[in-house]
Amino acid sequence: MTIALHTPASPNSPDTGLERDVNRYDTAYRTWLREAVRTVQADGNRSADTHLLTVPLPAEWDIDLYLKDESTHPTGSLKHRLARSLFLYALCNGWVRPGRPVIEASSGSTAVSEAYFAKLIGVPFIAVMARATARSKVELIEFHGGTCHLVDNPCEVYGVSARLAAETGGHYMDQFTYAERATDWRGNSNIADSIFRQLAQERHPEPSWVVAAAGTGGTSATLARYVHYTQRATGICVADPENSAFFDGWLHQSPAATTHTGSRIEGIGRQRVEPSFIPGAVDRMMRVPDAASVATVHVLQRLLGRKCGASTGTNVWAAFKLVSEMRAAGERGSVVTLLCDPGERYLDKYYSSPWLAGQGIDVAPYQQRIEHFLLTGELS
Structure with missing residues (x-):
């Protein structure tokens, strides 16, 4: 790094002390920076887009439910x-x-x-x-x-x-x-753009709803901004677990909302409304019981043949509820939500009977409600 202070051009030039020139150009740092940026960007170029999975629903409903499988990233999650x-x-x-x-x-x-x-x-x-x-x-x-x-x-x-x-x-x-600001929500490489490109050849290419839980709020902000920017009618629903401040903050328009207990659903829910959560861009919020989130991933294991983290369960429970409402209204269409990370990370939690019992989480009633929904379309 060099720091050069400007000196008068000649002895006759006035030296007022006002004209200065500070040069902090560091050749070694800039060389390192270019290589660091190239390396991070190259990771994105090596990664094929994540898959859009279908959750099986009765064909006569004419409603499609998709899971954007973010667990296939190199580090195994949406993050x-x-x-x-x-x-x-x-x-x-x-x-x-x-x-x-x-x-x-x-x-x-x-x-x-x-x-x-x-x-x-x-x-x-x-x-x-x-x-x-x-x-x-x-x-x-x-x-x-x-x-x-x-x-x-x-x-x-x-x-x-x-x-x-x-x-x-x-x-x-x-x-x-x-x-919320690090992601270019208008660009052509964000998760929202990816979802809509992957839906282009589907029978309902513009979903009625996209569901995303909030951890930072950044994903819901990207989805909502992209939908508004591209002038789509798709609704954005945020699913929030127990012990999270996001729902109350959104409902009461209170950025100061807090909770006394942390979320049991890892990766989502916060005890304060985080700065990256953009409530004005969101159309709807649902508070999802933790038992419903866990019950949903157990049912998904049967439907998909794989384990998912409980944040995926929070998302899918809300998606099931939206599908149920569409079914009751006689609507056709599609709903998209996110598979955030693999359930193998939580074998000692959401897939552990002793842990669930210790937390007082009874999944059986919610599993019964989901099975009833899958048969009838009613999520009572």
Whole structure:
């Protein structure tokens, strides 16, 4: 780095001290930056688009339900897209520097993906997470070279992350603030554009609804903005789990809404309304009981032959409800939602009878309601 201060052109020129020229161009850093950006972009070029799966429903309903399978990303979740966008945003803003750590507050999946990208560009990574985070996620972060800093209270992750960044000279990525702005929602590579391109040859190419749960709020913001920007009639529904502030914040138009207990559905639901949640862009919200979310993934295992994380269950329960309403109204069409991550990450939680019993979660009544819906179209 060089700093050059302008000097008068000749001894006769006035030296007022007002004219200055500070040059901070660092050749080594800019070379590193170009390579880092190229490396992150190359990851996107190597990744084929994720699949749009169909959930089997009776043909006579003339309603199609799709799952955008985000579990096929290299790091196994929807958060891979977010992490790539956050790294590109931070790199191009000059926030990530060689040798300095990236720190993130996370419930797990974003940290897994960010650890992957940090390793790609050769910077240290520290994930600040609640101690209750699934052990499999901790192992994945460590597999990608990251370090986990666990806290007892989920609300502490923000302050601890900022403190660690200040102490280490690193960068606090802050997904909960930057998720909605890091993704180019008008571009041709975001999740919304992908969904509509994949639906183009389907019998109902413009869905009646797209459902997405909120963790940062960034995905729902991208979907909603894209739908409005491309002038579509598709509704955007956000499904919210128990113990999350998003629903009350949206219902009462209160960005200060909070809850006293953290979400049991990893990856979604927050104790505060995060800055990346854009309530004005959303058409509808549903609060989904945790037992309904877990019951849904158990039914999906039978329907799809695979395990999904409980956030997918939250999404699909809301989608089932929308399909039921369409069926009751005699409407045809399609509904799209997201398969966020694989259930194998949660074998000791949502697929564990002792854990469910310890949490007081009884899935049987909701499983019965889903089975009734699949036969009749009624989700009572």
